[in-house]
Amino acid sequence: MEQKPDIVEILRRTQEGEYCDLKEWDVKRIPRTVRAMLKKYNLQGVCDKQSPVNLDMELADTFYKAGFELALELGMLCEATERIVRVSEEELSSALKFAPSELTLGFGKDARVMKARTPEDPYPCMFGASLGITVTEEVYSLLTEGIARQLEVDFLEGGSLATVNGLDVLPGTPSETLLGYVQGRKHREIRKAAGRVGMPGIGNISAVTEFGQFCYGTEGNFYNTDLSLILFPSELKINYQTLHKVVHTLAMDGLVFAGSPAMIGGMPGPAEGAVLSCIACALLQYPILQRSVGGGEIYDIRYMSNVNREGLWALSMTHQALSRNTNILTHGIANEVSGPGTAAFLYEILVGVAIIAASGASFSTGPRAAGGKLTDYLSPLECRFCAEVAHAASGWELSKVKEMAEHFLPKYEAAIKDPDVGKPVKEVWDLENFKPLPEAEAVYRQVKKEAIDFGFPLDEY
């Protein structure tokens, strides 16, 4: 019999759970509990800071066990009420058992099937592009259509809009509600214009609060066969904005795609602690946020990235642990720091996305061009490259991925703290004709050739 708590029960627990002050949660409860769990399972210091990929599957299984126990011990804190929402072992196990292990998203010939995978699984890791990099209204439609036209890209997300008809969008105000509806409509039109009307989408990346999300599943906007993106703060915290979005998505009979990165160097401490927190967070979202897809995002706060060695190790460990021990549809992001038109950006994608895919993630989204900091620094060419890498790495042996990572890391890692942010879209991509500009294309061809020469099974451009 299914024991998973429903959303009504979860809302009740946000009112009645154990009280915990937010600061106590952040600086005491999380670090102390994580530290104790690392000690209990003898996981302190097991991260080899020079090795970007874990190859010890027993160790990955131990991380899973510790992460599962951490999930039960901690639960998630509701920031609005400062109450801890906990689930029992039976509820958590049941939620994971009944979580979807395969989903058809989108519709018609453009639909994609996302499956639970395992490390080195030949079934392709799906790829969605891009992340929510701010783009101007001037370029939004053509840029997003350019991404949708890349047939390798499985899911369409697109950048974030910060204005609507020239008006600054202020989260939580009617301008955000308006933006949601405008972007939802545009998103449909763009997919149609790209000839991929049934391409699965992710919406709504511009929704900071619930107001921007109310468009999801409504007439003329994001379909309920698209993923409903619901981001929430780390570590292991939810709030009423998050739950508003969940309630709305469920009411639309839609699909919750939730995520929150665990932070290396943050409240859970070292890479090992962040992996545990990430696993716990991935698991808890199934009963608490009624999630269909997601879990497995992890960053290093010292770099606000994860394409450094420790970040990559943590990504590999997290996805191996989750994919070997559950049938859930996990999600990983490679957080690049370099920008469009640079070789470093492509190397970061190659290493980061390949590790995520080979470690067993079901789904990846990206890229985080220029660290996601600069307006209009995003191009369809790198979105295409991400998807090509995700597909090519699916089925590749982890040991080979590790060799490739070790080969390409020296080409960019020294510049992670001071990256080349590249160029805005108009300087690397022909928006009207949906093709890269020659200089950017040459860089892309060169890096791709290097990867192919290394033995990575990419198709020629």
Added chain:
Amino acid sequence: MEKKEFLDALMAAVVDGEEEDSAAAAQAALDAGLDPLTLVNEAIQKPLEKVGKDFENGDCYLPELILVGDAARAASDVIMPHISAEDMAGSLQGKVVIGVVSGDLHDIGKNIVAAFLAAQGLKVVDLGTDVSPKEFVETVVRENAEYLIISTLLSTSRPFYRQIVQLLEARNKRTETFVLVGGGPVTPKWAAEIGADGYGRDAKDAVDLCRLLSDMVQKPPLSEPILVNALS
């Protein structure tokens, strides 16, 4: 108890991040006749510098940084009234209001900045996350703060920065408060556009900015923002 033991007890309490113990140890050291400036320099500043370096090197993590910062602040609150004005030269003084703007609940970057600033002797009023322009400005007015630091990780929350600056002007506080901005989607160009006085990428930049501004004769608003370690 020897004088050195009082000093060691205070340092231990700060290193352990124990707020109440730090305040008590500071008071005990003062009562025992230890020089207040020595206490600050030896038992507070040194552990703070060490924890800051350890954090940058990945040898300690955010919770320790925050707890040590809090403990240092608690000890400083006890000691600082006993330090003469001339002895205070060199350490940063004044009040900072800091927070993450409306719509954004990401607080890690802001927490690091707040901890670093407190470590330098500034009194930090941390408003937390999802702070409305009105709350920012009312706090600046109430606290008579010299610095206002605004942060966000979300590009979609960025427009609130402009509103805060405008509201500060409307409340006639802009000429008394330096506005410093940072956060993932914030650029030097944006800082200039909204009329901020300074832009920084991280906690160290924030400290450098406050130090630069505290030494300046010019009053806010500056004609263009000071950029520390700027990303183009």
